[in-house]
Amino acid sequence: MQPLLNKNVVLGVSGGIAAYKTPDLVRRLKEAGADVRVVLTRGGEAFVTPLSLQAVSANPVSTDLLDPTAEAAMGHIELAKWADIILVAPASANIIARLANGLADDLLTTLVLATTAKVAIAPAMNQQMWAASVVQENTQRLATRGVNILGPASGSQACGDVGEGRMCEPTDLRDQLINLFEQQSHAQHQKLWNNARITITAGPTREAIDPVRYISNHSSGKMGYALAAAAARTGAQVTLISGPVSLEPPAGVTLIAVETAEQMLAATEETAMDVFIGCAAVSDYRPAEVASQKIKKEQQQGAPSLSLIKNPDVLKTIATSKQPPFCIGFAAETNNLREHALAKLDAKKLKLIVANDVSDKTIGFNSEQNAVTVYWQDGKKAFSAQNKTSLAEALNQLFAEHFFNENK
Template sequence: MGHLFNRNILLGVSGGIAAYKSAELVRQLQEMGANVRVVMTRGAQEFITPLTLQALSGNPVHTELLDTEAEQGMGHIELARWADLLLVAPATADLIARLAAGRADDLLTTAALATPAPLLMAPAMNQQMWKDAATQENIAQLQSRGIQMVGPASGEQACGDVGPGRMEQPEVIARAAADMFETGALQGKRVVITAGPTREALDPVRYISNHSSGKMGYALAEAAAAAGAQTTVISGPVNLPAPERVSVVPVTSARDMLEACEQALPECDIFIACAAVADYRPADVQTQKIKKGPDEVHLALVKNPDIVAAVAASDHPVFTVGFAAETQQVIEYARGKLERKGLDMIVANDVSDQGIGFNSEENEVTVLWADGEIALPRAGKSTVAAGIIAQIALRLSP
């Protein structure tokens, strides 16, 4: 899947009962990093108010073709130039017919003709209207011009009918919008990412570990693959499915992870150390289960290898990215780690905030390099991952 990080999405809402889903669609697009502006037809305003979509998008909603407040009164041209994608959801039978005919009789259809951006439409109508030959001819004509469709879905409709014609769910539409943007920013690059925790055995049944879920590392792998990179994840024990187009190498301990990284290094251009590697391991691993004994047990620990430092110091030239999960003085500690370990970039996040710490669905980070830094605001981990990959691509660009 591509990503919507910092993409400009012009959302067109036409007059169907499914217009209420547009509110959730705005939220989904923003969580994926998109900038959203909304254009509504007059019919759409009968189903959902412009104020609702303005409050959610954080931008004024556009409804009139002749907008005297827009630059030189040419609001449709301004919006058309701004958009990276025109997404119409819901797209009614009437709107589809008008676009097929090349009409420009309201702001939405005029912007559709004026924009160089690709168009993605989510049809929504009664099942018989969808099946009608005129609608199918209009759909075929639009698709022949390169306009893409997502849906419709089948099921029970507001009118009581059952069949095809329901607008797809907002999350499905948002993913389809993201798929319009295969960035290619890392095309031809080979990326190795470590993810998840490590487990350091005490005995056959117990181990030392941490709360890392691996979600951030796997989101980075998905974003790197979407950017065109050949991607490998060296993963500690997690309960996550392998991302599409990504090779996963399972490991358990820090020493296992280091060995896998060393094997992957000769075929690596970019190394991202996202795993939460245990700093220490037990000095002695018992061959039998340790039995309950005295009230106090003293455990001797020895230091684990520093994987990211070892990669950065290797003879193989690789762009090395570390992570600094801190609970205080986050930026100061991260920059010290960047310099001390000889990294090209480091990603700092505050794991004391439960909303963006281990096992959370969101993250908020600052990406640092030798002579700069950029803050990526709180968002879903897939959105933040896309932002990190975009920053890596920028640092690597000539």
């Protein structure tokens, strides 16, 4: 069986020690049936030779933007049209930054701008570099544009550090490419959302204590934004109601920015929808009174007390309305995951609930990865740890199947 048969893969190799894995990656892709053309950057040439990659791919390796051997010396246009997918592996912090900012200063970056094919990157760098806020921002920017983020993995690194930042192994990258093509094929066959109206809440809410302080939580909004991008790419009309986050809105999505739980509920109730996905981490409580001026510690005798009142439950309010849409919730828990998720599924009258264990710091809040289990009345499906972009694609598929099965 060759699941990548007749698929054209352009492998872009940037500078990084993980480039030593690329001859094996080419071999794995070819075993799966792919035809592979390699684009090697100047940095990549410091770690792996064009000759080795040509030998395993059985195709010439491209290194120059203007190729005198190509038709009209425009090799990047030929490759852009030829590719079914462009995989950048390893994707260094430098190449991620250049791609995120739309640079076209070598063959690989120009090729990515010139193609209509799928694009995927496999980040590979030191764990501290991967954790840097600017790298995360650049990666998220690419994800919101539809670039598939494959990894990175965790483990020991060439520098001696241990942590997240390793390039995924060649067999893992091969399997993830296979999954991307299978999702694309299934979505095209099903036409997936078929213009359904989907409202998604994402991110945290902020509940003011005074003009400079507030109650909130650690939600980054990444999962909700990834879901919005996946739904929009597969034919849905998406409204994204977002609390305060540092993310760019996905292409093709209507964004409504809010701060408080009450604002989020009001915006949600005003939105016409067929499906509601409550992915936001809504603050359960808010201060009973909000100070009009900053509370000064010098004016307090001891620590000030804070009286709290309950916020509206956005998800339950929508799910228990007179004519509710198809409602899907998220349950971020630190213990007894299954029991708490099933209790919320029943109490809030949901169709599906996505449960994840936020006590594990490698997944969930502020992480690039997540692992979840989706529950419904008579079943469940588990999704192992993976980046939130690929998880959103898989969840999007599952949500659509359940929605249309109920509305046949």
